[in-house]
Amino acid sequence: MRAVGSLWWREILRFARQRSRVTGALVQPLLFWLLLGSGLSPSFRPPGAPAGLGYLAYLYPGILVLVLLFTAIFATISTVEDRQSGFLQGVLASPLARSGIVLGQALGGTTLAVGQGALLLALAPLAGLSLSLPGLLASVVVLALVGFALTSLGLVIAWRLQSTQGFHAIMNLILIPIWLLSGAFFPAGGVASPLAWVMRLDPLTYGLAALRRCLAFPSPMPAGELPGLALSLGVTVLFGAAMFGVAAATARRSAAA
Amino acid sequence: MSVPAVELRDLRQRYGDRVALDGVSLTVAPGEIVALLGPNGSGKSTLFKILATLLEPTEGSARIFGHDVRRDADAVRRQMGVVFQQPSIDKLLSVEENLLHHGALYGLARATLRTRVAAMLERFGLTERRGERVGRLSGGLARRVELAKALVVGAEVLLLDEPSTGLDPLARREFLAHLGELRDRDGITVLLTTHHLDEAERADRVAILDRGRVVTLGAPEELKAALGGEVLVIQVASAERLRERVRLRLGLEAAVVDGAVRLEAPRAHEIVPRLVDAFPDEIRSITYGKPTLEDVFVHLTGRRFAAAGTS
Numbered sequence: 001m002r003a004v005g006s007l008w009w010r011e012i013l014r015f016a017r018q019r020s021r022v023t024g025a026l027v028q029p030l031l032f033w034l035l036l037g038s039g040l041s042p043s044f045r046p047p048g049a050p051a052g053l054g055y056l057a058y059l060y061p062g063i064l065v066l067v068l069l070f071t072a073i074f075a076t077i078s079t080v081e082d083r084q085s086g087f088l089q090g091v092l093a094s095p096l097a098r099s100g101i102v103l104g105q106a107l108g109g110t111t112l113a114v115g116q117g118a119l120l121l122a123l124a125p126l127a128g129l130s131l132s133l134p135g136l137l138a139s140v141v142v143l144a145l146v147g148f149a150l151t152s153l154g155l156v157i158a159w160r161l162q163s164t165q166g167f168h169a170i171m172n173l174i175l176i177p178i179w180l181l182s183g184a185f186f187p188a189g190g191v192a193s194p195l196a197w198v199m200r201l202d203p204l205t206y207g208l209a210a211l212r213r214c215l216a217f218p219s220p221m222p223a224g225e226l227p228g229l230a231l232s233l234g235v236t237v238l239f240g241a242a243m244f245g246v247a248a249a250t251a252r253r254s255a256a257a
Numbered sequence: 258m259s260v261p262a263v264e265l266r267d268l269r270q271r272y273g274d275r276v277a278l279d280g281v282s283l284t285v286a287p288g289e290i291v292a293l294l295g296p297n298g299s300g301k302s303t304l305f306k307i308l309a310t311l312l313e314p315t316e317g318s319a320r321i322f323g324h325d326v327r328r329d330a331d332a333v334r335r336q337m338g339v340v341f342q343q344p345s346i347d348k349l350l351s352v353e354e355n356l357l358h359h360g361a362l363y364g365l366a367r368a369t370l371r372t373r374v375a376a377m378l379e380r381f382g383l384t385e386r387r388g389e390r391v392g393r394l395s396g397g398l399a400r401r402v403e404l405a406k407a408l409v410v411g412a413e414v415l416l417l418d419e420p421s422t423g424l425d426p427l428a429r430r431e432f433l434a435h436l437g438e439l440r441d442r443d444g445i446t447v448l449l450t451t452h453h454l455d456e457a458e459r460a461d462r463v464a465i466l467d468r469g470r471v472v473t474l475g476a477p478e479e480l481k482a483a484l485g486g487e488v489l490v491i492q493v494a495s496a497e498r499l500r501e502r503v504r505l506r507l508g509l510e511a512a513v514v515d516g517a518v519r520l521e522a523p524r525a526h527e528i529v530p531r532l533v534d535a536f537p538d539e540i541r542s543i544t545y546g547k548p549t550l551e552d553v554f555v556h557l558t559g560r561r562f563a564a565a566g567t568s
Contacts, residue, residue, distance in 0.1 A: 006361030010347065017349045086343035090406070093309045094362040095334040 011108025062184025075109030113147030295466030338412030348392030397428030
């Protein structure tokens with residue numbers, strides 16, 4: 001466990017020492033949220049939303065998840081860079097099991113994701129959301145679960161890649177679409193049914209639904225077509241466990257060089 | 258006899274049709290420094306990866322203090338410090354953080370680790386630079402951190418892949434001196450791959466690798482002495498023709514290597530005047546020397562060391 005802890009701590013140190021990463025991971029989603037949210041606010045009204053809940057507020061949980069996604073992407077790039085720089089060789093020649101290596105990486109990424117998510121949570125009042133304390137705590141837990149799942153997904157990709165080339169294609173084809181289709185951007189209620197089905201199959205939909213419900217706690221969710229909390233949490237935990245399992249298996253098979 | 262530090266038996270590695278190792282056997286005693294000398298493509302990197310447990314051999318066995326790299330990789334990893342050709346330290350971490358992190362990967366208890374890290378920093382003259390980020394260190398110093406990192410885990414066998422890559426001659430000599438000291442003071446076994454002849458000269462024994470096979474194994478002095486004394490390299494316009502004529506007129510067996518005629522003889526310097534008298538118009542230059550490991554390689558493979566990697 002000391003080994004896993006050390007890998008975790010390294011991820012955090014490395015993040016803190018790369019100022020551009022710190023800035024980028026925070027400012028980008030914030031800008032995105034403010035520009036997009038305020039731009040679309042006048043024309044967009046979530047179905048079933050009480051009057052006064054603008055697009056800025058609708059988009060807010062989606063932006064939280066986007067922060068998690070960005071962190072997962074950074075965890076991916078970081079792992080590929082470790083391979084390229086040669087650092088990973090030393091880790092692979094150590095007695096630590098491959099699953100332990102992946103766990104350290106995933107926990108490091110998750111911690112960073114939750115940390116950044118928590119900073120953004122502090123801005124919730126700006127989105128017109130007043131959070132209850134239980135709602136806030138539950139939201140942090142959901143952020144951790146979703147962050148772990150997304151980081152693990154990133155690691156599945158990272159352990160297959162030899163270089164960061166081609167990573168953009170993967171990002172555009174996999175990571176961004178699962179975010180776009182999670183209901184972060186628009187609710188499933190208003191779209192054609194094939195797309196609604198795709199959204200229902202997107203595991204991130206459930207993470208986002210759980211987050212929406214926790215943020216709104218104790219009041220019931222305004223947008224009516226969200227999956228229930230128990231289902232959402234269940235799918236999110238399964239998603240995380242499955243992604244971690246695949247990432248560990250990928251690492252075991254991965255060639256060392 | 259005690260258990261050998263490293264024992265390779267008929268090790269073979271194939272990548273598809275390509276044979277990288279073609280039956281390598283080698284035994285290294287505890288406390289010995291052995292260099293695996295070979296040009297690029299000789300198989301030494303493959304051998305290194307197998308010993309570092311990063312590649313499973315197709316056939317044969319490799320054991321470290323009796324532990325098989327395939328069946329008992331965990332025990333092998335615990336006993337071995339590995340220095341890769343490519344740096345494996347984190348440039349964003351300090352010298353000390355790198356050592357602490359690496360030790361933690363090996364599951365060392367915090368107190369033990371602190372003591373060992375302090376000892377290693379002292380040992381390699383890094384104590385004053387311990388807080389500095391590795392990315393800011395010179396090449397020689399960074400290489401020392403690699404060595405300290407490999408040893409901080411309490412390794413009994415040190416495995417190094419082209420350790421002096423990117424070092425200037427002074428830093429290289431210093432690095433090799435450190436290896437000798439490790440062996441003398443701590444009885445650490447060192448196995449290193451290299452394509453630098455001077456690096457191999459410093460080892461207790463040299464195994465020369467060519468095309469996946471060990472072509473010879475012995476102390477550097479022994480290998481050179483076996484060549485029988487002295488070497489002449491004669492530059493001429495037509496090496497093949499001169500070789501033939503040397504055989505007919507002087508009764509000496511020469512070889513053509515890389516466009517030059519090469520003669521090995523116990524007292525080769527005595528032949529020089531005879532050569533110049535016999536072929537005054539053809540000879541451009543004659544180089545005379547005691548055999549080097551390069552000559553050993555040429556003698557055994559018929560190719561020059563530097564040229565072998567690319568051919």
